[in-house]
Amino acid sequence: MNGFDFVELAGKRAESVVRLAQDLVRLPSRGGLDDYGPVLDRVELWLRERSLPYRRLYGPDAGCVGLLVEIEGGRPGSWWTLDACLDTAPFGDEEAWSFPPTAGDVVGGWLRGRGAADSKLAASVFCHVAEDVQRVSGRLAGGLSVLLDVDEHTGQFGGARAFLADPDARRPSGVMIGYPGLDDVVVGGRGLWRAVVTVHAPAGHSGSSKNVVSAVSRAARLVQLLDSAELPGADYRFPLPAKLSVTSIAGGSGWSVTPDRVDLNVDVRLTPALDGPAAAALVGDVVAQLDAQLPPPVPTEVVEVACWPPFRLGPDQEPAAAMFRSADVLGAGVKAKTAGPSNIGNLLAGHNVPATAGFGTRYEGLHGTDECARLTDLPLVHALYHRTVLDLLGAFRPA
Template sequence: MTDVEVLKRRIIREIDSRKQELIELCSSLIRIPSENPPGDSTEISRFIAGYLKQFGFQVDFYEPKERMYNLVAGYGRDEGKHLILCGHTDVVPAGDPFKWNFPPFSGEVKDGWILGRGASDMKGGLSGIIFAVSLLKRLNLELPGKITLAIVPDEETGGKYGVPFLLENGIIHGDGCLIAEPSSPLNPTIGQKGAFWFKLTVFGEPGHGSLSPVAGRNAIADAIKAIAKIQELWELPIPVPDEVKPIIARTKRYMKEVEKLDENYQKVLERITVNVGTISGGTKSNVIPESCTVEVDCRLPFGITHEKVAEHLHRELDGLGIRYQMETFGFRGNANFTPPDDPVCRAVIRNISSVTGEEAYGVLQWASSDARHFRAHRIPVLQYGPAHLPSIHGYNEKVAVEDVLRCAKVYALAAIDFLFSSSR
């Protein structure tokens, strides 16, 4: 019978003694550009496969779209519990290199920080799960279950070629999943708001600009009326289900104590947020515009579905007497969560507290992620990863060395606890 606590202490010592290897792995991943778009993961996928193969892993490649590679590698046995550790290789574009204080794909380690695009989102976490699983294998541990690494290429654009492809084709499955997405050091994400992205095209009647508003019909003016109705979604009262009220309360505490956000920000947990992200219309100033198109990102709280939001918007827009067409694109899904007492949540939260010596608890995320796909396939999931949150998707992105080290420890210890636990 394995003494789990003795084993976990051994793992901590091994990770500390191999710290430099972990740092170099993270730096190496950052030095490989993997911006999405365009979404070419060839180089970074080959590097990761080479790293894993040197320790005896079989790595399977899946290419649902040209140059977008999913990597799947496992360790353990099919009997017993099955844990998925997931991460994505793609990063958002670096943007103007002259606005960075260092080369965007530097990977340099300086003053306790690892520097470069993707350091926090999410090559710090990606290096942590790869390192943790490879270390467990190198220690020749006989696991009572199995760990699967699922490394995907298509998260930053919300695409279908990563996690959705693997799940829908039955390539991966599990009793629990940990995604190494950026999070607060003590607060893994156990739930997300829903998302409803849509494009609204408003139609008018062209004419000479000198005769407006007498002649024709101005599509931009009608679109402005529509936008006003769309923005009223923020004021729509949403009944919060009782089952999520305790998690919302903890998340408000987190927003106040950790994020230092005032009560105004806390409202986003229980309301529909509305961002009119793009608008385009007309041909020139002296022509009455025939059409105008706006793209909108709404994030949905628990208590309402994207179907209900669409129905509400159609009623409101129909009442304006305008001609329009509404179609969805990108993210679409309802708010979702994993109960904090689920075994995978307990294993991760317990070991965050163990490694840090501080209280840890799960919170809701006011954005969306690949976690929704796992929950749609009835796989309990949460997110936890190293990050300097203010730098994500911005210039001068970085991650603290000690955060990467801490998360790698949590990944390895949580995997041990989860797999050796008898509860399913």
């Protein structure tokens, strides 16, 4: 098949892809808020009707955190995974929407509703790619997994974690994540190191004649020190610099009491020049500087809550290379991108699994008001993933 054939076939399948995506958008599945059962049930019904092999994945609390479809080829080879989430961001202020967040309708060539862009349309595309692959699986090498996960927008990534921990799941040689966006394929991202920093001070009355450096004042000084900390810049290994942000400060109550404790959330975006241990050491040095300048009754505490490594695939590293080969065949002008925000690719990088994020349709209102996805992009997106998977599974190489 040439590039035109893939796009033409995807165009013929577009009505079916959109219909399933509409059904999914109409079923609210906000991460941590809604019952995921209905949206999982709808996908299961679609898979059963087409005799696609699937099973549920469960988290530590025995709750279902995703569906896993596995299509085995007729010859030995590597396994590859398509991943799209079925849960969504919250609706936010529903009064600000110009249509219901679960509309699931198509207006002016746009699929409308929460999850249309992130990532229920991609989930539908990947289900259809699995069906396409199953039809020719006997002549393919290795296999395809499709992970349709929930518990993603909570930040827990329960579906991906369950997939990686499942002893029966085929270990993927690479994962392609179905995030939206037509112009780029994300092949790397800064990692993250996060901690809660707790500063202490003697409590007191704000009207007391005794001068006391409060925990609020100590926290304010800590923010100044953190903001002025010197971080590595971009270099030949990674095109983005490290970044440190204080994202939350909590403590105190009312006006008459100077508090004895303030908690700060510190977020450090990692690069190869500043990894997790280096970030921990940097924050530790700043905390020591604070305690030396403004001695506390109890040393300032740093509790790490998350650490993901940065990642960046090389130009010839799969599955990114296969995506760019398909983009060339299909005439899609796609660029490689290293992202500032972290994504599930960082979690996978911690398990030595290379990952990409995007290519997907253009969109508006992602995680915001009036989310929608542009359906005119759908045939090209579907064609690229279909061709890329067949390429990775050896369809274009001699048996």
